[in-house]
Amino acid sequence: MLQWRTSLRKVPITRNEYFCEIDEDYITDRFNLTGLNAEVSHYQYALDIICDVFEHEVDGETRDQIEKSARHLYGLIHARFIITSRGLSKMLDKFKKSDFGRCPRVLCQQQQLLPVGLSDLPHSKSVKLWCPKCEDIYTPKSSRHASLDGSYFGTTFPHMLFQVYPAVIPLKPEDRYVPRIFGFKVHESAVVQRWQDEIREEQKRRRAIEG
Structure with missing residues (x-):
């Protein structure tokens, strides 16, 4: 047995x-x-690690299990914390610093991204990145980021952030790539483009009514 004291830092x-x-x-x-x-298994031990008050004798295998539980517990607490006023403020700072990366879509002009979960259930979906300009989601480039559990951010966070801080909502892109052959628009894209225009106009009208 060994004496083990550590913190989640x-x-x-x-x-x-x-x-x-x-x-x-x-x-x-x-x-x-x-x-x-x-x-969370080993819940109290895991919480003790996070709070830096763990002072128990454990063997190496148990230590590994408790560390894993501590990481999972921190992630679950994180999902709750980031939708509080204090958590939103901290994540807003990270958003402004582009800590989550930028949108790979050319016409979004390097728009900052936000992490989002596709499910609030642990171990079901990995985290994705949401662009508030094109309103699409992307897989993080780094495998270290892409392997994170999406439930540690949840489905609510990025949308609540803009509810609380509407001043940072980016303008929707006016430009759209139009496929062309020898300068002429590809016919098949016309229907899709009209549908997208209708959806965009409907969203504008809805925002005007809500505003």
Whole structure:
């Protein structure tokens, strides 16, 4: 047996650029963690690691299991924290610094991206990146980022961010690539383009009514 004391600052999950640092007082308020004990094995040990109060004798195999649980628990807490006012503020700073990368679509002109989950259920979908300009999603370039569980960000976060901070909503792109052959528009794209125009106009009308 060995004496093991560590904190999650040494666990790889918090060194990932997509995560913000969760405020300590949020973690220590047990109300915020309601229900997580049923989702994480070695829950109390994992929480002790996150709070940097772990002082138990464990063997190497148990330590690895607890570390894995601590990473998962941190991710689940992170999903809850980033939709609080404090969490949104921290993620907004990361968005402004382009910590999540930029949209690969040429006509989005390097628009900053936001992480989003396609499911709120753990271990079901990996994290994706959402562009608020073209409103499409992309797979992160780095495998280290692409392997993150999407539930650690959730389906709500990026859209709530713009509800709280509408001033940072980017303008939708006016330009669209038009396929051409010898300068003439490809006929098959015309129907799709008209449909896209109708959808865009409907979205504009809806925003005007809501505004």
